[in-house]
Amino acid sequence: MIIESTALTKRYGRHTALDGVDLSIARGSTYGLVGPNGAGKTTLLAILAGLRRPTGGRLDIDARPGKVALLPDTPQFENWLTGREVVDLSRNLVAPHLPATRVDEVLHEAGLSDAAGRAVGGYSRGMLQRLGIAATVVGEPEVLLLDEPASALDPAGRREVLSLIAGLRGRATVLMSSHILGDVQEVCDTIGIMRTGRVLFQGTLQSLLAGRTKPAYLVRLRGDAGPVAEKLRAQTWVTGVDVQPPGQLRIIVDDLDLAEQHLAGVLANSALPVISMTPEAADLEAVFLELTS
Amino acid sequence: MTLWRLEWARLIRTRRLLALFGAYLFFGLTGPFSARYLSDILSQISTPGVEIKLPDPVAADGIAQFISNASQIGLLVVVLVAASALALDARREMAIFLRTRVSGTHAIVLPAYTATTVVAATSLLAGALAAWYETAVLIGNLPVLRLLLGIGLGFLHLAFVVAVVAFVANLVRGVLATAGVTLVVLILMSLLANFGSLGRWLPSALSSAMAALVRDTEPGVFLPAAIVAVLATVALLFGAIWLGGRREV
Numbered sequence: 001m002i003i004e005s006t007a008l009t010k011r012y013g014r015h016t017a018l019d020g021v022d023l024s025i026a027r028g029s030t031y032g033l034v035g036p037n038g039a040g041k042t043t044l045l046a047i048l049a050g051l052r053r054p055t056g057g058r059l060d061i062d063a064r065p066g067k068v069a070l071l072p073d074t075p076q077f078e079n080w081l082t083g084r085e086v087v088d089l090s091r092n093l094v095a096p097h098l099p100a101t102r103v104d105e106v107l108h109e110a111g112l113s114d115a116a117g118r119a120v121g122g123y124s125r126g127m128l129q130r131l132g133i134a135a136t137v138v139g140e141p142e143v144l145l146l147d148e149p150a151s152a153l154d155p156a157g158r159r160e161v162l163s164l165i166a167g168l169r170g171r172a173t174v175l176m177s178s179h180i181l182g183d184v185q186e187v188c189d190t191i192g193i194m195r196t197g198r199v200l201f202q203g204t205l206q207s208l209l210a211g212r213t214k215p216a217y218l219v220r221l222r223g224d225a226g227p228v229a230e231k232l233r234a235q236t237w238v239t240g241v242d243v244q245p246p247g248q249l250r251i252i253v254d255d256l257d258l259a260e261q262h263l264a265g266v267l268a269n270s271a272l273p274v275i276s277m278t279p280e281a282a283d284l285e286a287v288f289l290e291l292t293s
Numbered sequence: 294m295t296l297w298r299l300e301w302a303r304l305i306r307t308r309r310l311l312a313l314f315g316a317y318l319f320f321g322l323t324g325p326f327s328a329r330y331l332s333d334i335l336s337q338i339s340t341p342g343v344e345i346k347l348p349d350p351v352a353a354d355g356i357a358q359f360i361s362n363a364s365q366i367g368l369l370v371v372v373l374v375a376a377s378a379l380a381l382d383a384r385r386e387m388a389i390f391l392r393t394r395v396s397g398t399h400a401i402v403l404p405a406y407t408a409t410t411v412v413a414a415t416s417l418l419a420g421a422l423a424a425w426y427e428t429a430v431l432i433g434n435l436p437v438l439r440l441l442l443g444i445g446l447g448f449l450h451l452a453f454v455v456a457v458v459a460f461v462a463n464l465v466r467g468v469l470a471t472a473g474v475t476l477v478v479l480i481l482m483s484l485l486a487n488f489g490s491l492g493r494w495l496p497s498a499l500s501s502a503m504a505a506l507v508r509d510t511e512p513g514v515f516l517p518a519a520i521v522a523v524l525a526t527v528a529l530l531f532g533a534i535w536l537g538g539r540r541e542v
Binding site for chain 2: 046050051053065066068069070074075076077078080081086089090092093094139
């Protein structure tokens with residue numbers, strides 16, 4: 001493990017921001033830390049980066065000094081510096097032994113070669129985020145802490161930043177906090193779910209999703225789905241039907257095999273046109289809501 | 294790009310250097326001029342029939358006029374420029390960028406302190422040289438050694454003021470809060486100077502040393518304030534670095 005914490009606690013007066021956090025992050029993994037606002041994600045990242053001191057507990061980070069980097073959610077730099085100067089300043093501070101060519105290398109990876117000579121005051125939010133990542137990776141950190149790296153970006157900016165993060169796999173251990181579950185699901189191999197300062201779950205995405213959702217089908221019909229719902233409720237293999245307008249049904253079954261055999265027949269007998277019929281996939285959002293609500 | 298170059302770039306690109314030089318040079322040029330022609334100026338704007346008589350200006354008046362403006366407006370500019378460079382936690386994101394990349398707060402505080410102090414001192418020097426030249430042309434010659442000693446004591450005072458800013462910047466967050474608290478401290482110090490012999494020991498006494506020295510005040514008068522200023526500057530810088538290291542972002 002490159003990061004391991006035991007009963008990590010952080011209190012601000014009477015408010016407990018972290019309440020006995022046990023964290024285990026394997027070297028080389030891309031770890032997604034998810035949780036609602038106020039869950040303690042930013043506090044945890046700040047402690048890992050050495051910006052705040054824990055009130056109690058133990059924290060071990062198996063990385064060389066200066067090799068833990070943190071990127072805040074909305075990185076800001078002096079407006080009058082150029083992008084190249086920002087990255088070069090970062091290189092000089094954390095890895096002065098690296099050649100200056102490393103600066104242009106990471107700027108190129110971040111897609112900022114053309115804007116490198118411009119003052120960052122004129123950069124868009126997405127460009128600032130990519131510049132932040134470039135300034136973070138230029139020193140070849142062993143641990144990269146990314147606080148909500150894509151939350152403030154438009155879809156195109158988000159896509160660019162997520163691609164950059166995905167590209168870091170194998171080069172560093174990445175700990176990324178987010179409340180955008182799709183982002184975490186897309187780039188992370190390990191997930192930790194936090195709520196009110198506690199880690200409710202941590203493990204692989206597969207182990208999180210396994211066995212957490214009820215077997216169900218989602219059906220969309222054209223027309224009034226009420227009578228069809230009644231017919232379905234009469235089936236022995238159906239344990240429940242939720243009617244969700246317009247014409248949507250969520251059919252919870254006790255046996256997926258029986259449902260596969262008979263559901264199509266019941267729908268065919270209803271005489272309503274079937275728009276779609278699909279087994280409900282377990283997703284992170286459903287599990288997240290189940291754990292945090 | 295290093296932190297030292299960053300601070301120089303901050304002073305040059307944000308025109309703070311221009312503001313400092315401009316303020317001191319302006320007062321350096323206008324001080325002796327107004328001392329020389331104050332009587333004429335007042336006569337021009339006074340009520341008809343009222344005659345204002347002032348004693349003929351002496352060379353020391355040129356420097357006194359420069360110092361009276363420089364120690365107020367000039368010092369205000371120094372405090373604002375220093376606060377903008379030393380309030381490193383004013384913007385959390387920028388603070389994170391720097392703090393996660395250095396081994397200690399000293400690496401951030403010292404370049405910002407040094408660059409600001411050097412530029413403030415150079416501005417004072419430029420203003421004093423301008424005032425010296427203009428006084429010599431318009432009024433008369435000044436005692437050179439005493440003037441140079443006064444400039445040196447002015448440097449000490451500025452170094453102390455910037456150190457106060459550095460310390461306050463690590464007590465409060467924000468540029469305006471830092472500048473505001475510093476100004477309150479400096480004003481309180483000026484008020485305290487009126488109580489008995491305490492004023493001799495306060496670094497604020499150095500702000501007017503240049504004007505007093507060219508008027509024949511004995512240099513030894515400023516020795517206690519100079520010693521306190523040096524010691525306080527060192528203590529304030531250590532305090533700033535210690536507080537900065539303890540602060541959570």
